[in-house]
Amino acid sequence: MLAITVANIKMMARNRQGLFWALVFPLLLVTVFGLFDFRGVTPAGLAVADFSGGFKAELLRERLAGVAFLDTEELEPEAPGALAEARQRLADGDLGYLLLIPPGLDDPAAENLAGAVEPVTLVYATRNPERNQLVEGAVHSLVIELRSDGQPVLPQRLVASEVIETPEVDYFDTVLLGLLGLGIMTNSIISIAVRISVYRNQAVLKRLLVTPLPVWKFFAGEIAAHLLLAMAQALIILGVGVLVFGASIPGNLGWSLVIVLLGAVVFLNIGFILSAWARSPAAASGMGNAVALPMMFLAGTFFSTASLPWLLPYAALALPLTPMLDALRAVAINGASLWETWPQLAALAGWAVATAAVAVRVFRFS
Amino acid sequence: MAGDYAVQVVELVKRYGDVAAVDGLSFAVGRGEIFGLLGPNGAGKTTTLEIIEGLQRPDSGRVRVLGLDGAAQGREIKARIGVMLQASSYYEYLSLAEVLSLLGGFYPRRLPPGELLELVGLADKARRRVRQLSGGERQRFALAASLVNDPELVILDEPSAGLDPLSRRELWGLVRRVRERGATVIVTTHYMEEAEESCDRLAIINHGRLLAEGSPRELINRIVSAEGGAAYAVKLVTAGPLTGAQLDVLGRCAIAAPIADGNTCLMRLSSHPAALQDLLDEAGRSGVVLEQLEITPVTLEDVFIELTRG
Numbered sequence A: 001m002l003a004i005t006v007a008n009i010k011m012m013a014r015n016r017q018g019l020f021w022a023l024v025f026p027l028l029l030v031t032v033f034g035l036f037d038f039r040g041v042t043p044a045g046l047a048v049a050d051f052s053g054g055f056k057a058e059l060l061r062e063r064l065a066g067v068a069f070l071d072t073e074e075l076e077p078e079a080p081g082a083l084a085e086a087r088q089r090l091a092d093g094d095l096g097y098l099l100l101i102p103p104g105l106d107d108p109a110a111e112n113l114a115g116a117v118e119p120v121t122l123v124y125a126t127r128n129p130e131r132n133q134l135v136e137g138a139v140h141s142l143v144i145e146l147r148s149d150g151q152p153v154l155p156q157r158l159v160a161s162e163v164i165e166t167p168e169v170d171y172f173d174t175v176l177l178g179l180l181g182l183g184i185m186t187n188s189i190i191s192i193a194v195r196i197s198v199y200r201n202q203a204v205l206k207r208l209l210v211t212p213l214p215v216w217k218f219f220a221g222e223i224a225a226h227l228l229l230a231m232a233q234a235l236i237i238l239g240v241g242v243l244v245f246g247a248s249i250p251g252n253l254g255w256s257l258v259i260v261l262l263g264a265v266v267f268l269n270i271g272f273i274l275s276a277w278a279r280s281p282a283a284a285s286g287m288g289n290a291v292a293l294p295m296m297f298l299a300g301t302f303f304s305t306a307s308l309p310w311l312l313p314y315a316a317l318a319l320p321l322t323p324m325l326d327a328l329r330a331v332a333i334n335g336a337s338l339w340e341t342w343p344q345l346a347a348l349a350g351w352a353v354a355t356a357a358v359a360v361r362v363f364r365f366s
Numbered sequence B: 001m002a003g004d005y006a007v008q009v010v011e012l013v014k015r016y017g018d019v020a021a022v023d024g025l026s027f028a029v030g031r032g033e034i035f036g037l038l039g040p041n042g043a044g045k046t047t048t049l050e051i052i053e054g055l056q057r058p059d060s061g062r063v064r065v066l067g068l069d070g071a072a073q074g075r076e077i078k079a080r081i082g083v084m085l086q087a088s089s090y091y092e093y094l095s096l097a098e099v100l101s102l103l104g105g106f107y108p109r110r111l112p113p114g115e116l117l118e119l120v121g122l123a124d125k126a127r128r129r130v131r132q133l134s135g136g137e138r139q140r141f142a143l144a145a146s147l148v149n150d151p152e153l154v155i156l157d158e159p160s161a162g163l164d165p166l167s168r169r170e171l172w173g174l175v176r177r178v179r180e181r182g183a184t185v186i187v188t189t190h191y192m193e194e195a196e197e198s199c200d201r202l203a204i205i206n207h208g209r210l211l212a213e214g215s216p217r218e219l220i221n222r223i224v225s226a227e228g229g230a231a232y233a234v235k236l237v238t239a240g241p242l243t244g245a246q247l248d249v250l251g252r253c254a255i256a257a258p259i260a261d262g263n264t265c266l267m268r269l270s271s272h273p274a275a276l277q278d279l280l281d282e283a284g285r286s287g288v289v290l291e292q293l294e295i296t297p298v299t300l301e302d303v304f305i306e307l308t309r310g
Helices: A002-014 A016-035 A055-065 A082-092 A129-148 A171-201 A204-209 A215-243 A253-277 A281-298 A312-317 A321-332 A338-362 B045-053 B074-080 B096-104 B113-119 B135-145 B165-180 B192-198 B216-226 B244-253 B273-285 B300-308
Strands: A044-050 A070-075 A097-101 A120-125 A159-164 B005-016 B019-030 B034-038 B060-065 B081-084 B153-157 B184-188 B201-206 B209-214 B230-238 B255-261 B264-270 B290-297
Touching: A002 A016, A002 A215, A002 B096, A016 A171, A016 A215, A044 A055, A044 A082, A044 A129, A055 A070, A055 A097, A055 A129, A070 A082, A082 A097, A082 A120, A082 A159, A120 A129, A129 A159, A171 A204, A171 A215, A171 A253, A171 A281, A171 A321, A215 A253, A253 A281, A253 A321, A253 A338, A281 A321, A312 A321, A321 A338, B005 B045, B005 B184, B019 B045, B019 B060, B019 B184, B019 B201, B019 B209, B034 B045, B034 B165, B034 B192, B045 B060, B045 B153, B045 B184, B074 B081, B081 B135, B096 B113, B096 B135, B113 B135, B135 B165, B165 B184, B165 B192, B192 B300, B201 B216, B201 B300, B209 B216, B209 B300, B216 B300, B230 B273, B244 B255, B244 B264, B244 B273, B264 B273, B264 B300, B273 B290
Parallel strands: A044 A070, A044 A097, A120 A159, B034 B184, B034 B201, B081 B153, B153 B184
Antiparallel strands: A097 A120, B005 B019, B005 B060, B201 B209, B230 B264, B230 B290, B255 B264
């Protein structure tokens, strides 16, 4: 079996063109995404909790709603858990900012004694420093304008900042892991489907069948070689993303690779299944793309699937790439441990078992 | 007794839907023989070989290979035989030596790639890829690949198909060398000359049934004596296609009905000295314009055509 694996790796390495595209295609995408500056474009969500309810608070809310790069939403401050939930969303990166307007903003007694009142509090995560400065500046100037009546005041008395420390994560990091999943998926599915199809067309499979080689060893050799290729691919994609484009992957690399391997097994099985249906290598390649490309969009490779219309987010949950990417992002970006992602791993394992069962049923040698 | 045979095929039947590809076929191959399996396209040769190789299961009947039961001991059989399929290729990105050592690794007993390549005259191409070989070299390599496990039985399905005459001679030379090394060889071919020259014994089959079995000489003699001592095969090439009446006239001079195809007509004549004279007289009288006349001893090809026609 080792001999077959080694021979398979040799063949992959010599198929320069095939190998080149397997490794370079995801890297091209990494480059394209790496060259964008996402910090400038993503609008930030701002949740406002108004404890004052007064005229000035309303004015502040209106002004904030007018800021182009902020999507404001109102929180019901008295609702139990509303604030805690908003803080959690901040920590998770689902919300950009939380603004707490104190009761004292519209208290006439406090108006001339700026230092004595509670300041407006802006809560944000460390995730996006440039944007944070921008938003902080905007809030400052709006509050000062409302509160100072033209008098010079110390801004820090009026606006307090509460900073939630989060690992440095930006959109590129998220996309990099999406691209990693994409690369593993397309390469595993298409490479296996095409290879097996070529073997069958050239009667290589038949030639192997007249030897006493047990069939499982043939499959094991193919799978082992492709898993090694998947590992190499993962390391190259992450390496280029981190070293060239400055992505940060604070999580455990080993756990991430375990997830990559589990996902690769699922996609290899899918490749075996497609190869059984494809009558030619060209058909195998087309079928591989037909399976991989919709999955790429539905599984949230580039965008959050939350923005998909209607039932599609639920459909996306049923695809194998979705749990793979979720688990990868949780482990690699948010520093989760492997067992914290057990629901995703269980989904992947289920896919692996189901696709293997189908592959064994439908596979044909000639 | 079974031990004396390399292969015994008994009452073999294999159906594809309504069509019986192999229909009650029985024959036996002695150890150390070069055994030719002959028949027209679609006669069931490849199916029969694939059953012996363990690639297919028969619907009924029995196969014993090297004293082993084909149905129950498939893996042991595979370990001890070598197979050259009709159209198989090898891994595209491996060199000849690498393919041979990979294949050899599947067997408990193996020959070194260098020795195999030496045997088939490809030692200097050990580092080449299969697709860089010429047609003749490719077939020689496929033969070498069928020998990786130093097999006791080698099955070659049309090894010389599509080769130029020189390459065919080389290949058959190799087949004979394989037998000299002690292996039994089963081979299919459409070239009757080659079979007559190289095979110790033959089976001619059609529609999955055995038509004749024996040495090339025996088969030729059998037809000759069955026809009361036919001595010659005659081939006439005429200026135009023969009419039915002309064919009848000529047929009266010949043993067995003539086989006409366009401007050529094949027939066999008795050894009687007057037979040829009669034929020429009749031809002239019925207005047949002869362009060419070929008289040869009866060959295996005549036997094959006689057995498989109609």
